[in-house]
Amino acid sequence: MKLPVAELHIHLEGTLEPEAILRLAKQNGVTLPWPSLEQLRDQYDFSNLQSFLDLFYTNLAVLRTRADFHEITLAYLRRAEASGVRHVELFFDPQAHLERGIGLGEVIGGIREALREGEERFGITHKLIACFWRHAPAASAMEILRTLLAEGHQIDGIGLDSSELGYPPALFRAVFDYARDHGLHVVAHAGEEGPPEYIVQALDLLKVERIDHGIRCLEDEGLVRRLVSERMPLTVCPLSNVRLRTVDTLADHPLKEMLVRGLNVSIHSDDPAYFGGYLDANFEAVDRELGLTNAERATLARNSIESSFLEEPAKSRLC
């Protein structure tokens, strides 16, 4: 994949490769339920989003220090460069670290330092997005958001992730109002496992600028028309959808249909260390199974850059 692309849906903690998990566990004296690589790898067979999240949250316990966050961010950027990524908007879960007693300064300090270094070494520009857990109370998200802003931690936006079903976006309306009032960008996972109604809520109540996943929009004709007319970006993650069984196989993936319908879709990798590959692997798998035309490939790449929060003239330089 040689076209310049922006990676807009990537969870930093989802780039933790199994080897790195075991190495950091040893280094930091963390005991995991799976002591060998083989036993760890046996856990990567998911039945739905929650079964993945259970493993993902257990494994990220190995991240303890600012140096750990720096190391995994830089490792990701090195890998991203190889897959053609020119700009990244990186998600991280502040609650996953705060609840383990790791301070925001350690987490964000380590990530930011690596992002700056990555820009110098690999020429990859960046934004950083704090994702709040939808399975945790909105009051927790609000408290952390206020702290992030009051203490001057450098974030560019907020998102909403974790278990979707049973946690409608409406619960987080005040948090997103507060973020927008303070000049932050806003995105939310919606329509991955949750119904089209959650996408509508994310648009109407959270006033998001992008929908992460959003593939279930296809179940609601009126919503598809709206998303097309608003050119709302949908950050679709094909390998993730297969591994979390929101689609049966890649050959059944609706990406091509979404393109044909005129939706503003782009391809991303979500949690590449868990779902079988980085951005290049997602493009290659889609190409192999769905057969993209050159024009479709170019559209997907261009959509990713146009949907980014890059400022001009940097954005136009990449298109």
Ligand code: HPA
């Ligand atoms: N979906 C929801 N929450 C997440 C994901 C995901 O794919 N990855 C990390 N947190």
Ligand code: ZN
């Ligand atoms: Zn995601």
